[in-house]
Amino acid sequence: MFLLTGTEKALLIDSGMNTHNARDIVSELTSLPVSLLNTHADIDHIGSNEQFEEFYMHHAEEPFYRRSGKKGTVIPVQEGDTIDLGERMLEIIHLPGHTPGSIAVLDINARVLISGDPIQEHGHIFMFGDHRNIYDYIASLEHLESYTSRFDEIWPSHGDIPISPTVIKGLHDGAKDMLNGKIQGREAERFGNKIMVYDLGFCVLLFDR
Numbered sequence: 183m184f185l186l187t188g189t190e191k192a193l194l195i196d197s198g199m200n201t202h203n204a205r206d207i208v209s210e211l212t213s214l215p216v217s218l219l220n221t222h223a224d225i226d227h228i229g230s231n232e233q234f235e236e237f238y239m240h241h242a243e244e245p246f247y248r249r250s251g252k253k254g255t256v257i258p259v260q261e262g263d264t265i266d267l268g269e270r271m272l273e274i275i276h277l278p279g280h281t282p283g284s285i286a287v288l289d290i291n292a293r294v295l296i297s298g299d300p301i302q303e304h305g306h307i308f309m310f311g312d313h314r315n316i317y318d319y320i321a322s323l324e325h326l327e328s329y330t331s332r333f334d335e336i337w338p339s340h341g342d343i344p345i346s347p348t349v350i351k352g353l354h355d356g357a358k359d360m361l362n363g364k365i366q367g368r369e370a371e372r373f374g375n376k377i378m379v380y381d382l383g384f385c386v387l388l389f390d391r
Contacts, residue, residue, distance in 0.1 A: 188267025221298030279319025305341025
């Protein structure tokens with residue numbers, strides 16, 4: 183979870199997994215009115231959503247969010263939308279692939295990208311299951327490369343933090359090498375799914391077997 187504060191408002195990015203009192207925690211850190219944004223709807227990002235009547239999320243995530251049994255009103259955001267916290271402007275970047283509606287948040291003046299799950303170093307990126315798409319993921323990495331002049335570091339949801347924007351190219355090249363058979367995977371099982379594990383050296387991709 184990340185808490186960003188401006189002069190007028192605060193934004194909580196994601197709400198945890200086993201944490202169900204994120205709003206209570208946030209109230210101890212800021213007296214500003216707080217909104218919630220979900221980078222995507224995987225269960226480890228929506229644990230405290232029930233504490234918020236409404237929240238920002240890409241519309242493509244809502245079917246997966248509702249499947250989890252969670253309630254609340256989705257305020258849809260898409261590529262290019264901005265959120266003004268008061269002297270702190272945030273911009274939404276759509277990064278489908280890990281999930282259809284995965285989004286990153288660019289903290290424009292701070293020159294920081296909060297990436298959610300698609301960008302990681304020394305983490306595990308889930309790319310198995312019916313709502314993942316490796317081709318969309320590769321296209322999103324190429325799309326994100328066009329933004330790299332606008333941020334100096336990345337804050338991912340998993341793995342090391344902060345990390346360099348150079349990780350984007352490494353993930354792009356590694357994903358393509360995986361598809362082209364240049365990287366050998368090993369069989370494994372995760373949450374009852376038979377998967378392939380591809381170690382890129384700096385990050386691991388978990389893919390359908």
